[in-house]
Amino acid sequence: METFVNIRRDLHKIPEVGYKEFKTQEYLLNYIEKLPQESLSVKKWETGIFVLVKGQGVAPKTLGYRTDIDGLPIKEQTELPFSSEHPGFMHACGHDFHMSIALGVLTSMAAKPLEDNVLFIFQPAEEGPGGAERMLQSEEMKQWMPDEMMGLHIAPEYTAGEIAVKKGLLFANTSELKIVLTGKGGHAAYPHKTKDMIVAGAHLITQLQSVVSRSIDPLNSAVVTVGKLESGTVGNIIAETAQLDGTMRSLDPEVMETLKTRVKAICDGIALSFDCKVHVEFNQPYYMVYNDHELTEQFMRFAAHYDGIQCIECEKAMTGEDFGYFLKEIPGFMFWLGVGSDYGLHHAKLNPDENAIGPAIQFIIDYLRSK
Numbered sequence: 001m002e003t004f005v006n007i008r009r010d011l012h013k014i015p016e017v018g019y020k021e022f023k024t025q026e027y028l029l030n031y032i033e034k035l036p037q038e039s040l041s042v043k044k045w046e047t048g049i050f051v052l053v054k055g056q057g058v059a060p061k062t063l064g065y066r067t068d069i070d071g072l073p074i075k076e077q078t079e080l081p082f083s084s085e086h087p088g089f090m091h092a093c094g095h096d097f098h099m100s101i102a103l104g105v106l107t108s109m110a111a112k113p114l115e116d117n118v119l120f121i122f123q124p125a126e127e128g129p130g131g132a133e134r135m136l137q138s139e140e141m142k143q144w145m146p147d148e149m150m151g152l153h154i155a156p157e158y159t160a161g162e163i164a165v166k167k168g169l170l171f172a173n174t175s176e177l178k179i180v181l182t183g184k185g186g187h188a189a190y191p192h193k194t195k196d197m198i199v200a201g202a203h204l205i206t207q208l209q210s211v212v213s214r215s216i217d218p219l220n221s222a223v224v225t226v227g228k229l230e231s232g233t234v235g236n237i238i239a240e241t242a243q244l245d246g247t248m249r250s251l252d253p254e255v256m257e258t259l260k261t262r263v264k265a266i267c268d269g270i271a272l273s274f275d276c277k278v279h280v281e282f283n284q285p286y287y288m289v290y291n292d293h294e295l296t297e298q299f300m301r302f303a304a305h306y307d308g309i310q311c312i313e314c315e316k317a318m319t320g321e322d323f324g325y326f327l328k329e330i331p332g333f334m335f336w337l338g339v340g341s342d343y344g345l346h347h348a349k350l351n352p353d354e355n356a357i358g359p360a361i362q363f364i365i366d367y368l369r370s371k
């Protein structure tokens with residue numbers, strides 16, 4: 001299993017964002033081409049890859065296993081010897097773990113195929129702009145459509161050896177949020193001749209905080225986060241524009257509609273009160289991750305009796321995952337894999353415990369072989 005820790009480290013060095021995963025794809029293909037090829041069909045899809053391992057059975061089902069492959073635009077601060085070699089980019093969401101585990105499982109399946117087919121999906125752009133929905137429309141998916149799907153996501157809050165899962169809703173509906181404010185720039189000493197978009201943007205961010213607290217039933221749940229604010233150039237120039245990027249989350253698709261309506265209304269109010277233009281876009285919605293009851297139950301039963309794995313029934317989370325699109329079409333489930341890190345997902349110091357890799361590979365192989 002040391003091989004897969006090394007693979008994880010190699011991949012950790014070359015994080016690439018959505019649809020730019022060129023080196024990652026090349027690395028994965030180099031590895032895959034060294035596996036026994038008798039049962040494999042490999043197809044590139046954009047910067048992702050499909051690998052079908054043909055089953056030995058007479059009427060095989062197809063089991064789908066998906067890993068995401070993209071990194072994030074974060075400057076790594078772990079100081080690990082195998083830190084990112086791409087300045088400003090990092091595998092801060094564990095997709096390096098996801099890929100090395102997928103390769104570990106694929107290695108076993110290629111050496112000794114199951115009765116059933118297994119379709120490995122190396123999916124680009126999970127962090128954005130989304131790859132799952134587009135992959136689902138591909139010719140390869142039409143040809144090799146799985147009967148069941150599974151996937152995992154690392155979880156820093158659980159330790160290596162723990163997994164967490166639940167039936168039904170696991171992850172939220174999401175929508176990216178982009179707001180562009182346009183006013184009039186000018187000299188800092190003549191504010192009355194300008195329309196200052198830093199002031200308008202600051203008011204907007206404050207007012208957005210009322211969306212969840214005052215427009216959503218407290219018994220429901222929602223998130224409106226502004227993660228990026230860009231405005232201004234230097235201290236003595238009033239900013240003509242401001243751009244806010246964020247994300248919205250809800251457990252219920254109807255609540256997402258309320259979030260959009262309220263955000264839009266607040267933006268219209270800001271336009272009026274600051275005499276400026278406010279353009280709002282809701283982009284790249286991700287469908288919720290909803291775990292199939294029966295398959296999740298079977299998986300939990302298997303995990304409960306598996307030595308070295310502790311299976312925890314978890315709560316739903318406000319994370320988003322475009323794996324939800326696969327589960328919308330195909331029954332299956334996603335589970336959390338414990339990797340105990342003091343720093344969470346999307347943090348520059350995320351340092352998942354590599355002791356989780358080997359046992360996870362063996363556990364998934366044994367699970368697939370038990371089906």
Ligand SMILES: CC(=O)N[C@@H](CCC[C@H](N)C(=O)O)C(=O)O
Nearest residue numbers: 127128174175176247319320321
């Ligand atoms: C597991 C995880 O962290 N996923 C990301 C997915 C991004 C969704 C989308 N691009 C957005 O930001 O709305 C997450 O941020 O939850």
